[in-house]
Structures are given as structure tokens and as C-alpha cells.
Amino acid sequence: MSAVTALGIDLATTPFSRRGSYFAVSHVTDQRESGLHLRTVRGDARHREIVRLLLDDSAEATSHTTAGRLTLQRDGTRAEVVLDGPDRACVRVQGGTLTLDFRTASQYDSVLQESERTWRFIDSGANRNYRIRVLGGTPRFDARWDGTRNSRARVRIDAAHDTATIVIDEYGSAVPTRPVEHPDVVAAAAQRDFDAWCRTHGGEACDDPEIGGTVRLAAFVTWAALVPAGGALRRESMLMSKNRMTNVWSWDHCFNAMALWRDPHAAAGQLLAVFDHQDAHGCLPDYVNDAGVERNFVKPPIHGWAVAHLMDRGGLDDDMVEALYDPLRRWTEWWFEHRVYGDDGVPSYNHGNDSGWDNATTFGVAVPVQSPDLLAYLALQMETLARIAGRRGRDDEATAWTRRADDTVRILCDRFWNGDRFVARSTLTGRVIDSESLLTFMPLVLGDRLPLSTREATVRRLLDGGYLTPHGPATEPPDSPHYEPDGYWRGPIWAPSTLLLVDGLRRSGRPGLADDIADRFLATCGGAGMAENFDALTGAGLRDRSMTWTASVYLSLVSERAGHASHAEGRLRARAS
Structure with missing residues (x-):
């Protein structure tokens, strides 16, 4: 795979970013003024768009993307964007003009001139400050001050005769002071890192002539979504997106970890990004980002299933498997200690968000809900605990977990199998919820742990019920x-x-x-x-x-x-x- 392989991405759907950066460049269409925007993906940003990039005063430009560099072109004007570290973006422009159109959306936003070639953007919407330095070219500042704020502010850089480099630093109270590296050096380092990532996690499929382009896109989406440890994130973590879904949710991270099985250290890091925030009762948060943790909801306990998947593939080293035993145990027990509302011993979802299927029709009438998928996940989690306990030589614990897993599957089949299909029930009344949601098929994740007749009937309903498009x-x-x-x-x-x-x-x-x-x-x-x-x-x-x-x-x-x-x-x- 060439080090300069282009990525066929559309900036309107896939942002340009890179591993370790909180910046992204996107073609934004849902704002008052559309176009290419440099954005922040910090967790506490209330408004993500920082500046709109105008080439020769136009919001439109063609783009060419590699992992390390975004190239924008309009007629004879060319701008190259590279991202350096978590908080720096550099734009090199030549052949025409580049205008930084500051997104002053809040009444508290202001852009001030620090010197002839330096500006500061107090961006209250993004909850950050930005320092802009113009190296080369001829800058011109155009702003409108409305008594308390800038309702308009632009820096226009003329690079028709002199290549200009614009350095944009994001900061809280202290501006980054590290030296400015040449953009080509920064881009080359990012490209090498991506190539190694793609080769590791895409495998030989990277070179498959039929799917190689899609494999590289998938690898880029995962690689570019990585942000460094800092704030509430205690380790490098993969955000769900650098568009709008800029959090690490507490079941999404399992799928990201599973894809990284070829690198056990990386897989463990994505699992622990959420387990780092397990509370004193054993509960995992709904999500975490660099700014904080959300605990109003939870997510389904698929973690045991994910750990078993990684163990089967050698995707976790022995020390990590053992280290996960107690967090998994506490997470499993939490459901029975804090989400069982009656005397039947069956835990509930308080909201569709808890299941991960936010608005599924199983939650269309009322909550709390006893849903069959939850017992299936918990049974698998118990089996994983039994497996780990057996590896540790704790045979009594392994036997106890296996027995509990068997009992959980038995309760699932006795209470939630109506003879034809799995159903969800109202926690308070026990009544069957009228729902055709695919959520009720999730007990199939138990595989051959389900009775054969139950499996076959569920698969038949999946095929005959119009679900498979x-x-x-x-x-x-x-x-x-x-x-x-x-x-x-x-x-x-x-x-x-x-x-x-x-x-x-x-x-x-x-x-x-x-x-x-x-x-x-x-x-x-x-x-x-x-x-x-x-x-x-x-x-x-x-x-x-x-x-x-x-x-x-x-x-x-x-x-x-x-x-x-x-x-x-x-x-x-x-x-x-």
C-alpha cells in the first residue's frame, strides 16, 4: 500500500482528522452559512464550528484527502491542511487568497488582534480559545464590533506571490509554545502512522482489489477518531465520531475493541476507556468524553460477550483478562442489585437508552421494561466470568458462575418465550409488550446455549417475518x-x-x-x-x-x-x- 494512497472521502460525510487531534475539517451544510469548516470535537463544545475556510472568497473547493493531508483547490489557489498534536492545525496556502471566517455565533465571542500577524479568538461557543498566527503572505483583518461582541470577523491572507502558513492553536489559559514543524514533516508522520494502523487492523484485505478502498475507509474512520489521554479520558480513546457523536458510549467501545484484536494492547485500551469510570456500585456510565462522564443512563452488558470474542482470537493478553474479572463481576452484579424491581429476580431497562436501542418499539408504551436481550447478555457475561475464573484456578467460582448462567437462560426461556417467539414484558404488570422489534431476536446471541427448537423457531421467524432485507x-x-x-x-x-x-x-x-x-x-x-x-x-x-x-x-x-x-x-x- 502506497504511503500517499488517496482516501476517497466526502467531507460532507467523513471529516478530515487524524489520530491524536481534537480538530476536524468538514463540509458543513446545517449551519447558517455552509462550506468547509475547521471544527473542534472537544466534549464540552457547545458550538463546534470555529472558522469557515474560503478560497478566493468562495465557500466551495475541490478536495483531495490522504491520511496526513487535506488539499483544497479552487482554480489556481491551493490550501493544504495538516493537524499536529491534539491542539494545532496548520494551513499552507499559495496562488491566491485564503480567508478565515470566524464563526462568532455567541454574544460572548470576540476576535482581537494581538500583533500585526497574530489574532486571538475567544470562542465561548466552543468553550475554548484560539490563537492564529500568519507566517508569510499578506494578512488583512476585517471585523465588526457591535459594542459587546464581534458579529463579523475575518482574516484574509493573500498568498498570490508568497506562500503563507497559518498556525491555529487551541488552548484553555496557556497557548501551546512548541515549535512549528514543517507541514510536510507533520503530514508524512501521520501517513506512516495510518499506514501501520491500516495494515494491522485491515490485514491483507487492504490490498483486495474489490474491497480494499472500503477497508481503508473503515481503517481511516477508526484511526482518525482516536484522541489522546487527557481530562476525563485516562488513555487514548476512540470517539464514536468526529462529526456530532463525539463521545465514547458504554457499549459502542466494545465493538471498537473487538476490531482491534490483532493488537491486544489497543483492544484493552478501548475496553478500559469506559471501565476506568466504573462507579463504587459496579455501574458503568452511559458515556465518557474528555470533559466528563454521563451517568443518567447505562448501556447493555455486552462486555462479557466482547471479552470472550477477544479471548477466542488472542486479542487480550493473560494479565488483562485477569484484570477484567472483578470489573465484569461487579458490572454483572449491579444489574441484579440495582435494576430488579420485583420478586422475580429479573432486571429491567429504565429507558430505551439503557438497551442501546433508544426508541425501539419495545419501549413504545411505558417503562421499565424486562427485555429478553438483557438476560441473554448477562448469561454470556456469567459464562465469561466462569471461563476467567477457571483460568485462574478458582474452580468453585467457575462452577457457581456456570450454574448462574444456566439458571439465567432457563429464566429467559421460561418467562420470555411464548412458544413462538421471545417477547418483552412490562416490569410492573408482567404483560407482554406488543412489539415486532428486532431487539426481541437478540437472545440468538446465545447460540447453541438456547434449546434447539427455540433457536430454529426464532431463525424461522427472522427469515419469514420480513426482517432480512x-x-x-x-x-x-x-x-x-x-x-x-x-x-x-x-x-x-x-x-x-x-x-x-x-x-x-x-x-x-x-x-x-x-x-x-x-x-x-x-x-x-x-x-x-x-x-x-x-x-x-x-x-x-x-x-x-x-x-x-x-x-x-x-x-x-x-x-x-x-x-x-x-x-x-x-x-x-x-x-x-
């Missing part, structure tokens, strides 16, 4: 009265539900169906990119169009497909010999 499994069947093409968890196809189903079907002895669903999803990503979710009937990307868990699931499924092909070739060679 040409693009993957719809979260609400298209013929449901509650189906919405862009209805979030009421229709669109999502990466996490797809991977959970594929894994469960594979372990249910249905590898052909698992591969078929995986192939449909991979093809959808190949056509629409790494969107948050996809229209179930057209395959179009929806919502946030650059999501890491979609990219991570894509990489995981590509890896699984390559593994199966390798095993098949091995069997053929063995037969031939």
Missing part, C-alpha cells in the same frame, strides 16, 4: 405499522445488531445464514460508507455518516470472512494431500 437485518420489519425508513431503531439497519446476530447464528450452527447476512452488510457499507445506520430498503447511509462502531463491525466481519476462507483453503489442501 437486501442490505441486512431491519430493526423493525418494513411491513410493520411502526416502521420508519429513517426511524433510528424503528427500521434502519445497524452495525451492532448485525454483528450480534451474525455471531449468534454462527454459533447456532447456521454459518451459511450468518455469512449471508454479513455479506449483505459489507456490501451496504461498500456502497454507503460507515454511516450510523442505513435505510433498510435502499441501503442509503443515515444520521451520522462516519461512525467508528460501523467501521469496526465492518473490519471485524471482513476479518471473519478472511478467516473462514483461510480455513476452507486449509481443508482443501489437506484433502488434496
